[in-house]
Amino acid sequence: MKLCVIAGDGIGQEVVPQAVRVLQSMLPALQTVTADAGWATFQQQGTALPAATLAAARDCGAVLFGAVSSPARAVAGYRSPIVQLRRQLGCHANLRPTLSLPGCGLPGLDVLIVRENTEDLYVGEEHSDGDTATAVKRITRAASLRVAESAFALAAAAGRRRVTIVHKANILPLTDGLFRDCAREVATRYPQLQVDEMLVDTAALKLAQAPQAFDVLLAPNLYGDILSDLAAAFGGGLGVAASLNLGQGVAIAEPVHGSAPDIAGQGVANPVASLLSLAMLLRHHWQLPAFATQLELAVQHVLAAGTRTPDLGGSASTAAFCDAVMAAL
Amino acid sequence: MKLCVIAGDGIGQEVVPQAVRVLQSMLPALQTVTADAGWATFQQQGTALPAATLAAARDCGAVLFGAVSSPARAVAGYRSPIVQLRRQLGCHANLRPTLSLPGCGLPGLDVLIVRENTEDLYVGEEHSDGDTATAVKRITRAASLRVAESAFALAAAAGRRRVTIVHKANILPLTDGLFRDCAREVATRYPQLQVDEMLVDTAALKLAQAPQAFDVLLAPNLYGDILSDLAAAFGGGLGVAASLNLGQGVAIAEPVHGSAPDIAGQGVANPVASLLSLAMLLRHHWQLPAFATQLELAVQHVLAAGTRTPDLGGSASTAAFCDAVMAAL
Ligand SMILES: CC(C)[C@H](C(=O)O)[C@@H](O)C(=O)O
Ligand SMILES: CC(C)[C@H](C(=O)O)[C@@H](O)C(=O)O
Numbered sequence: 001m002k003l004c005v006i007a008g009d010g011i012g013q014e015v016v017p018q019a020v021r022v023l024q025s026m027l028p029a030l031q032t033v034t035a036d037a038g039w040a041t042f043q044q045q046g047t048a049l050p051a052a053t054l055a056a057a058r059d060c061g062a063v064l065f066g067a068v069s070s071p072a073r074a075v076a077g078y079r080s081p082i083v084q085l086r087r088q089l090g091c092h093a094n095l096r097p098t099l100s101l102p103g104c105g106l107p108g109l110d111v112l113i114v115r116e117n118t119e120d121l122y123v124g125e126e127h128s129d130g131d132t133a134t135a136v137k138r139i140t141r142a143a144s145l146r147v148a149e150s151a152f153a154l155a156a157a158a159g160r161r162r163v164t165i166v167h168k169a170n171i172l173p174l175t176d177g178l179f180r181d182c183a184r185e186v187a188t189r190y191p192q193l194q195v196d197e198m199l200v201d202t203a204a205l206k207l208a209q210a211p212q213a214f215d216v217l218l219a220p221n222l223y224g225d226i227l228s229d230l231a232a233a234f235g236g237g238l239g240v241a242a243s244l245n246l247g248q249g250v251a252i253a254e255p256v257h258g259s260a261p262d263i264a265g266q267g268v269a270n271p272v273a274s275l276l277s278l279a280m281l282l283r284h285h286w287q288l289p290a291f292a293t294q295l296e297l298a299v300q301h302v303l304a305a306g307t308r309t310p311d312l313g314g315s316a317s318t319a320a321f322c323d324a325v326m327a328a329l
Numbered sequence: 330m331k332l333c334v335i336a337g338d339g340i341g342q343e344v345v346p347q348a349v350r351v352l353q354s355m356l357p358a359l360q361t362v363t364a365d366a367g368w369a370t371f372q373q374q375g376t377a378l379p380a381a382t383l384a385a386a387r388d389c390g391a392v393l394f395g396a397v398s399s400p401a402r403a404v405a406g407y408r409s410p411i412v413q414l415r416r417q418l419g420c421h422a423n424l425r426p427t428l429s430l431p432g433c434g435l436p437g438l439d440v441l442i443v444r445e446n447t448e449d450l451y452v453g454e455e456h457s458d459g460d461t462a463t464a465v466k467r468i469t470r471a472a473s474l475r476v477a478e479s480a481f482a483l484a485a486a487a488g489r490r491r492v493t494i495v496h497k498a499n500i501l502p503l504t505d506g507l508f509r510d511c512a513r514e515v516a517t518r519y520p521q522l523q524v525d526e527m528l529v530d531t532a533a534l535k536l537a538q539a540p541q542a543f544d545v546l547l548a549p550n551l552y553g554d555i556l557s558d559l560a561a562a563f564g565g566g567l568g569v570a571a572s573l574n575l576g577q578g579v580a581i582a583e584p585v586h587g588s589a590p591d592i593a594g595q596g597v598a599n600p601v602a603s604l605l606s607l608a609m610l611l612r613h614h615w616q617l618p619a620f621a622t623q624l625e626l627a628v629q630h631v632l633a634a635g636t637r638t639p640d641l642g643g644s645a646s647t648a649a650f651c652d653a654v655m656a657a658l
Contacts, residue, residue: 070499073506074498074502074503074506080499080500083500121466121497121500121501122500124500126501126502126503126504127503128503128504128507130470131469131470131471132467132468132469132470133467133468133469133503133504133506133507134465134466134467134468134504135465135466135501135503135504136463136464136465136466137450137463137464137465137466138461138462138463139461139462139463140460140461140462141459141460141461142460168450168551168554169403170399170409171409171412171450171451171453172450172455172464173403173455174403174455174456174457174462174464175455175457175462175463175464177402177403177462178457178462200554200555201554201555201557201558202558204533204555204556204558204559204562205558205559205561205562205566205567206562207537207559208536208537208559208562208563209562209566222497223555225497225529225530226529226530226533226552226555227533228530229530229531229533229534230533230534230536230537230559232534233533233534233535233537233538234537237534237538238534
């Protein structure tokens, strides 16, 4: 078992090594390969995702990606390394759970957003003549069926009850309509799951009003991006928001937060998002559900005992939190 | 003074006539012209926005648009009449306030979302070969400058302090970057206003965490659509969410809610969204701020006195609520 470790910029450099330390205590035989990506890498090497990093990620099959800074203004040649990695590795589904954790967020919350991860407006096809700029939103049958299949299969395997398809087909009948129709097609093979659909604006309203009322949401890339951040607000914020980018035999564990330059360098960033992302890697990629549960329970135990980083009102450092998790494993 | 009255479908047929009755009690000389649009109109006349309706809207310059139903599946020839009206009338800015009202929503809320109203993914340029569908997201300098000018001018005139530009320029540097840069350009002419910017996913998270922390948000069309529904969740819901589509010498007052088939026909739909949309028409289009304030205070007075429609936990009918508003004027 190998893990490609990409800490990135800012607090990525702090939470990733600590989370890896916890994982290594559970899996002493785990090999780790560190690799560079991000804004500092771009400034040093002229690319935000060096070929060596992509090769290491492919070779390992499993990646922990911390966080990267982006330039404030468009910079020629800079492309988001996480967006590139998702596409290059074929991580077609981005799983973004929001769960109630001890003492953070709303009680009774257990929402899973499954976000299509390779296309939509993220294809990076933009043109501009200075006065008019256009971007392509591309939706394909293949990618829509693939992510829907993952969403329904995961929902069924986890004993979930309902999948809500998110779209804006009243305005985008061909693109979002295709996404919706593919999801409906896949749904017919899962009669045990309820399926409904919701316009993205309505979904934002209802998530803000009663996030507990949702089960699984299946969304195209951009809506999934927006709605998963929205949902995270009710689950303890970005410090605890985990995600897994899942492909065929490859996966990227990715805390949802950014590089947080405001708190970087202080050693107080919350490692929970990284730890829970690694738990998702254990469960869905390495097929080690018992280890995943053990890690999740340890994190919950530490939070319940009142050990927290400052974003959750505590005073624990990143390292102290991880020490406590290792003690609780 | 003329008002083109488009009730539309479902509860549009209930809230619009009642709201117009209130307005007429304030402005006895107001001429009204009723016109058809929506799904029932499409089924009868083969178009959701008949030429006669567009002509009446243009002639009046002021429109009250209730709500329309859309087909559940793409129907050849059907295009959203409100999207067409906004573009055809050149209503370039969509003003969507969320305010604390007595007994509904969060206290201390006063957010104004200014949504670009004519382009972005709403241009309706989609293509599909069945397996791959694309849609064009178009951002122009002209439309971006125009909506930014409206947003900053309104913010300054209202004594507001801060305008937050919403975009996703880390993924869409040319399109969203153009929108952002145009807004920054306009901002330099309003030194009395603070300006900052936020990624749309972060904006969704922060709106969900602390909507009171925002002042004015300026957003491209689709993000404005999503974020304004999200904000409405904290202001008493869609029953009270008002909007004004503003152009040069033309405006469309539009409750944000839909046709609500689930409660249509019962006479209990909340007319507050329509009444407050008319107040925006009075203030921003007819330049009758005293009348606008009078109507807003009357609505607040009635809510404070406990008269509410069922969506707000009361038992008043649409008509009874409007009777109470007229008594309070
Ligand atoms: C950093 C950015 C490219 C990324 C995205 O939009 O996918 C982030 O917001 C996320 O959700 O992982
Ligand atoms: C009905 C739909 C076309 C419309 C939109 O997306 O603009 C609605 O959601 C709104 O916000 O007014």
